[in-house]
Amino acid sequence: MTTSTTTLPGAATAAPARLTQLDALESEAIHVMREVAGEFERPVLLFSGGKDSIVMLHLARKAFWPAPVPFPVMHVDTGHNFPEVIAYRDATVAEHGLRLVVASVQDAIDDGRVVETPGGSRNPLQTVPLLDAITQHRFDAVFGGGRRDEEKARAKERMFSLRDEFGQWDPRRQRPELWDLYNGRHKPGEHVRVFPLSNWTELDVWRYIEREGIPLPEIYYAHERDVFARDGMWLTAGDWGGPRPDEVVERRVVRYRTVGDMSCTGAVDSHAATVADVIAEVASSRLTERGATRADDRASEAAMEDRKREGYF
Amino acid sequence: MGTQTTTDLPAAGGAADHAQRDLLRLATAGSVDDGKSTLIGRLLYDTKSVLADQLSAVERATRARGGDGTAVDLALLTDGLRAEREQGITIDVAYRYFSTARRAFVLADTPGHVQYTRNMVTGASTAELAIVLVDARKGVLEQTRRHAALTALLGVPHVVLAVNKMDLVGFDQATFTAIAREFADYAHVLGLPDVHAVPLSALDGDNVVLRSDRTPWYDGPTLLELLEQVPVGRDAAAEPLRLPVQYVIRPRTPDHPDYRGYAGKVASGLVRVGDELRVLPSGRTSRVVGIDTFDGPLTQAEAPRSVTVRLADDLDVSRGDVLVPAQEHVRTGQDLVGTVCWLTERRSVAGARVLVRTGTRTVRALLREVDARLDVDTLTVEQWDPVDTVRTIDATDTSSDAAPRSLGLNAIGRVRVRLAEPVVLDDYATHRRTGGFLLVDPADGSTLAAGMVGPTLLDRLAPVRADERDDDWLAGAGI
Numbered sequence: 001m002t003t004s005t006t007t008l009p010g011a012a013t014a015a016p017a018r019l020t021q022l023d024a025l026e027s028e029a030i031h032v033m034r035e036v037a038g039e040f041e042r043p044v045l046l047f048s049g050g051k052d053s054i055v056m057l058h059l060a061r062k063a064f065w066p067a068p069v070p071f072p073v074m075h076v077d078t079g080h081n082f083p084e085v086i087a088y089r090d091a092t093v094a095e096h097g098l099r100l101v102v103a104s105v106q107d108a109i110d111d112g113r114v115v116e117t118p119g120g121s122r123n124p125l126q127t128v129p130l131l132d133a134i135t136q137h138r139f140d141a142v143f144g145g146g147r148r149d150e151e152k153a154r155a156k157e158r159m160f161s162l163r164d165e166f167g168q169w170d171p172r173r174q175r176p177e178l179w180d181l182y183n184g185r186h187k188p189g190e191h192v193r194v195f196p197l198s199n200w201t202e203l204d205v206w207r208y209i210e211r212e213g214i215p216l217p218e219i220y221y222a223h224e225r226d227v228f229a230r231d232g233m234w235l236t237a238g239d240w241g242g243p244r245p246d247e248v249v250e251r252r253v254v255r256y257r258t259v260g261d262m263s264c265t266g267a268v269d270s271h272a273a274t275v276a277d278v279i280a281e282v283a284s285s286r287l288t289e290r291g292a293t294r295a296d297d298r299a300s301e302a303a304m305e306d307r308k309r310e311g312y313f
Numbered sequence: 314m315g316t317q318t319t320t321d322l323p324a325a326g327g328a329a330d331h332a333q334r335d336l337l338r339l340a341t342a343g344s345v346d347d348g349k350s351t352l353i354g355r356l357l358y359d360t361k362s363v364l365a366d367q368l369s370a371v372e373r374a375t376r377a378r379g380g381d382g383t384a385v386d387l388a389l390l391t392d393g394l395r396a397e398r399e400q401g402i403t404i405d406v407a408y409r410y411f412s413t414a415r416r417a418f419v420l421a422d423t424p425g426h427v428q429y430t431r432n433m434v435t436g437a438s439t440a441e442l443a444i445v446l447v448d449a450r451k452g453v454l455e456q457t458r459r460h461a462a463l464t465a466l467l468g469v470p471h472v473v474l475a476v477n478k479m480d481l482v483g484f485d486q487a488t489f490t491a492i493a494r495e496f497a498d499y500a501h502v503l504g505l506p507d508v509h510a511v512p513l514s515a516l517d518g519d520n521v522v523l524r525s526d527r528t529p530w531y532d533g534p535t536l537l538e539l540l541e542q543v544p545v546g547r548d549a550a551a552e553p554l555r556l557p558v559q560y561v562i563r564p565r566t567p568d569h570p571d572y573r574g575y576a577g578k579v580a581s582g583l584v585r586v587g588d589e590l591r592v593l594p595s596g597r598t599s600r601v602v603g604i605d606t607f608d609g610p611l612t613q614a615e616a617p618r619s620v621t622v623r624l625a626d627d628l629d630v631s632r633g634d635v636l637v638p639a640q641e642h643v644r645t646g647q648d649l650v651g652t653v654c655w656l657t658e659r660r661s662v663a664g665a666r667v668l669v670r671t672g673t674r675t676v677r678a679l680l681r682e683v684d685a686r687l688d689v690d691t692l693t694v695e696q697w698d699p700v701d702t703v704r705t706i707d708a709t710d711t712s713s714d715a716a717p718r719s720l721g722l723n724a725i726g727r728v729r730v731r732l733a734e735p736v737v738l739d740d741y742a743t744h745r746r747t748g749g750f751l752l753v754d755p756a757d758g759s760t761l762a763a764g765m766v767g768p769t770l771l772d773r774l775a776p777v778r779a780d781e782r783d784d785d786w787l788a789g790a791g792i
């Protein structure tokens with residue numbers, strides 16, 4: 001029997017023979033996402049409104065087109081959000097008809113599941129609501145936008161990273177991962193973190209955003225903002241507790257290289273107003289994105305490894 | 314330091330024509346402490362791929378470990394785990410990225426310690442080039458041989474021998490030549506093609522990125538020059554088509570009520586609209602009527618592109634099936650013979666129930682027997698006669714004598730596996746992208762072994778028993 005095949009718009013073209021580096025990275029990420037959709041029952045994609053998760057969502061739309069993305073997205077909400085990012089999140093979810101799960105740090109604080117340290121960052125507090133949401137919704141695969149080039153503990157991460165029933169990562173017990181045979185088998189209660197962007201660098205992400213014309217929250221581009229200096233970074237004044245009386249607020253032209261909790265994500269001085277400007281800036285930067293913008297990684301040499309072991313992204 | 318600055322390298326990622334750059338995946342190999350991580354650190358440092366905050370973090374860590382503060386320990390650029398820094402060894406693979414004007418590189422720095430061999434094979438399985446390091450004072454060691462044998466088994470197409478720590482042997486040419494000869498002989502037996510040897514010092518940077526004036530007797534390329542020149546992409550697109558189906562796309566939306574597409578990555582070869590394809594293992598054929606992507610339909614697509622294919626006929630195609638050219642005779646079957654590297658502490662047990670993962674398919678299987686084991690030190694193969702009865706071996710007894718027909722952690726041997734359903738059985742030697750498989754423990758999901766279908770190095774070293782000659786798996790393997 002012959003099916004009445006749907007006619008798709010546009011004349012078919014021959015793809016260029018040789019895949020460029022970005023094509024190869026895109027194809028690898030799509031392959032990983034389809035593996036998860038094929039092997040797991042309840043995947044979820046972590047969506048913070050940051051550039052890596054936005055690229056990941058874009059890849060998921062490509063992977064399953066013309067079907068909708070077959071899993072929900074989850075935002076771990078620290079309560080210290082950039083309003084532009086929340087607006088972006090809600091518009092994206094509505095535009096693509098996605099189901100959004102919000103795991104709230106504030107709720108976890110209110111319930112007493114986590115305790116806030118006065119003046120401290122809420123970034124490490126995300127682990128408990130994240131793991132609670134995974135248990136509650138029985139998610140068995142969790143897509144994260146982590147990249148190996150971000151940080152030295154992440155450089156050791158597999159594409160498929162098995163977590164025990166406490167959500168913990170044990171770097172010594174990682175599974176061998178050969179060729180593109182990803183083994184996602186796990187026992188009930190365990191889950192697997194999946195990192196489709198493992199092999200991308202910050203520059204690859206920006207070049208891909210340019211190539212694909214992916215819109216981002218405005219705070220990634222140069223804008224004027226009231227900021228104050230703390231730990232060698234420009235932080236935004238806000239409800240979360242800054243500035244302290246001794247910290248002076250000034251108006252500067254800045255942009256964000258990463259987007260996270262407002263209390264620990266710093267802006268950088270920048271006049272990069274377009275994707276092309278940002279690519280030029282990142283290519284010539286002498287600091288890594290986390291080094292330039294994340295207070296939480298400066299806490300100790302192994303800060304990221306310790307957070308990852310506990311079940312952080 | 315004894316290096317001359319000859320080239321002015323652009324900073325990482327600064328090249329304008331990045332879109333045209335190709336990608337080389339490479340892995341390090343060699344014994345503990347031969348300097349693999351230091352060499353990767355040196356490559357990153359001398360190509361200016363280390364950013365200021367990473368460098369100052371490594372300087373701090375060097376001082377914290379009692380360094381005198383003048384030199385930085387470049388191995389700390391990849392040895393990022395707390396336990397690695399405490400013990401001064403690499404435990405797990407680290408992936409690093411850098412690029413020059415010519416090429417982008419994915420570096421997998423693997424551990425030399427025998428206990429972590431599984432992490433070495435993880436890094437080497439996708440590598441197109443392996444840098445095998447040798448400490449010039451120690452020469453070729455058992456672990457060097459093991460890693461070289463694994464490199465050959467995994468079919469890594471290019472190998473560079475880095476004779477490291479030349480600073481500790483006074484840059485002696487005779488030492489270098491002797492090691493290079495000994496390794497070349499071993500590589501020849503392994504069937505490793507194309508081995509280049511470079512004398513270098515990862516610690517000081519001689520002949521890594523910058524040409525050394527302390528090795529006037531060496532006029533070959535530096536390591537980086539080799540990495541930039543080696544041809545990449547043993548053209549997967551030139552091999553016959555293999556498209557393992559990952560997922561069936563059925564939107565059932567008002568716009569696409571009847572759409573049915575088979576999503577997968579072209580593992581090898583080329584798929585074109587109009588091609589007659591066969592669905593394996595069922596064997597039915599149909600014609601490609603569309604190749605769809607989010608960016609629009611294609612008339613053809615090559616490996617390793619991810620696509621969605623529509624067929625003319627409404628066949629039963631699902632995850633685990635493989636699309637191949639209709640006219641090609643592709644072997645399928647339920648009896649798998651292959652070479653495995655055993656990757657877990659629990660010994661193999663003949664008669665054990667396992668899962669076999671190959672392509673996108675997972676099937677139940679019985680590990681019938683292990684009938685040969687490779688001694689990587691002597692490159693001899695111990696062979697056993699076939700067993701008729703399934704024997705039970707105490708899996709907790711790790712002494713090798715106790716279980717002559719089984720494999721312990723890191724052992725390499727030949728297995729015979731009976732599968733509950735037929736699968737595509739492509740020889741790894743000719744199909745690196747589809748001839749690999751995993752043995753998985755059905756109880757806890759852990760990966761027991763990684764294997765290669767069909768004849769490998771092991772069979773070349775020791776031809777199979779006469780009574781097995783009629784097996785068709787030997788056909789066409791050229792052994």
Ligand SMILES: Nc1nc2c(ncn2[C@@H]2O[C@H](COP(=O)(O)OP(=O)(O)OP(=O)(O)O)[C@@H](O)[C@H]2O)c(=O)[nH]1
Pocket residue numbers: 343344345346347348349350351352388401402403404423424425426477478479480481513514515516517
């Ligand atoms: N003198 C000298 N020492 C070196 C050289 N390369 C590495 N070393 C030293 O050798 C020791 C081991 O170096 P690593 O780079 O950690 O060795 P490795 O091969 O990565 O070790 P594993 O990953 O644990 O197998 C360190 O103390 C290095 O400083 C060299 O070219 N010359």
Ligand SMILES: [Mg+2]
Pocket residue numbers: 349350351388392402403422423424425
């Ligand atoms: Mg090392």
